[in-house]
Amino acid sequence: MGTMVPVLLSLLLVVGPAVPQDTQDGPYSLTYLSSGISEPKEGFPSFQATGYLNDQAFFHYDSESEKAEPLGPWKQVKGMEDWEELSKFQKARGEFFLKTLKEVMGYYKDTGNHTMSEKLGCKLRSNSYCGAIWTTAYDGRDYIKFDTEIPAWIPLQPEALNTKVKWETEGSVQRTKAYLEGECIQKLQKYLQYSRAFLDRQDPPSVSVTSHVDPGNIRTLKCLASNFYPQPISLYWTQGDSVVETESRGEGSISENGTYQSWVVVKIPSSDKGPYSCHVQHSSLAQPLTVPWNPGH
Structure with missing residues (x-):
């Protein structure tokens, strides 16, 4: 493909073979999120990428440090990746990425500051391929995606037809399909040899119940579950044997230690003494957890 290789395919150039290993059922996924900006402010990288x-x-x-660095528990893992080689690769890939951004800006006849982002990856279950994604967005709007079934690049904006024709003329379709369904899965299987302990762990939630009275004599009861993993969790309030309608609920983003938090809120008259209880269901718990609200607190 020479120097005209699409930025999306640059990821394919350094993926080496890996020996498939047995895994748990999963599913497990390997995903790369990348972003570029045409006119970054001083001190901000023009390109950055994160692997998940x-x-x-x-x-x-990121293009400021020009270093690919392990995060979280992977800082302590030896042998999973050659970080120096990955840094060189990401630097070259960032150059391709920003070149493609300039090309897309040309299709729109845009000038000034614009952004492009990309999400690509694969998923396996029971040690077999079970899906993939490769999408690109321009200025926050979906621009083009790859369909492994056809296979083909699918333009999501009229201007993206230019990109489709360019990439497909350069022969990217079969290589992209081969990467997503083959090489990406092999890379994921290799990473899982070092990572299953982190991905399969079960961290039980810490649960607290709080109460405060708002103006108007309305009491807010909040049940907070924190420091749990994996993410799926069920939280709900009951009054006696009846489920109480939720006023609001929320989920926090993943924390630095790789765990989640979630909460559920109900509102009751301040004179209402219950009984109210918060119920928690999570895969780490042998049985559901019930935490009563004590009106005396």
Whole structure:
């Protein structure tokens, strides 16, 4: 393909073979999120990329430091990746990425500051391929994606037809399909040899119940579950044997230690003494957890 190789395919150039290993059922996923900006402010990188195993970020690269560095528990893992080689690769890939951004700006006849982002990756279950994604967005709007079934690049904006024709003329379709369904899965299987302990762990939630009275004599009861993994969790309030309608609920983003938090809120008259209880269901718990609200606190 020479120097005209699309930025998206630059990821394919350094993926080496890996020996498949047995895994748990999964699913497990390997995902790369990349972004570029045409006119970054001083001190901000023009290109950055983060790799994820399931929902856990395991490395980050940016064009300011020009270093791909392991994150979280992967800082302590030896032998999973050659970080110096990955840094060189991401630097070259960033140059391709920003070149493609300039090309896309040309299709729109845009000048000034614009952004491009990309999400690509693969997923396996029971040690077999079970899906992939490769999408690109321009200025926050979906621009083009790859369909492994056809296979083909699918333009999501009229201007993206230019990109489709360019990439497909350069022969990217079969290589992209081969990467997503083959090489990406092999890379994921290799990473899982070093990472299953982090991805399969079960961290039980810490649960607290708080109460405060708002103006108007309305009491807010909040049940907070924190420091749990994996993310799926069920939280709900009951009054006696009846489920109480939720006023609001929320989920926090993943924390630095790789765990989540979630909460659920109900509002009751301040004179209402219950009984109210928060119920928690999570895969780490042998049985559901019930935490009563004590009106005396």
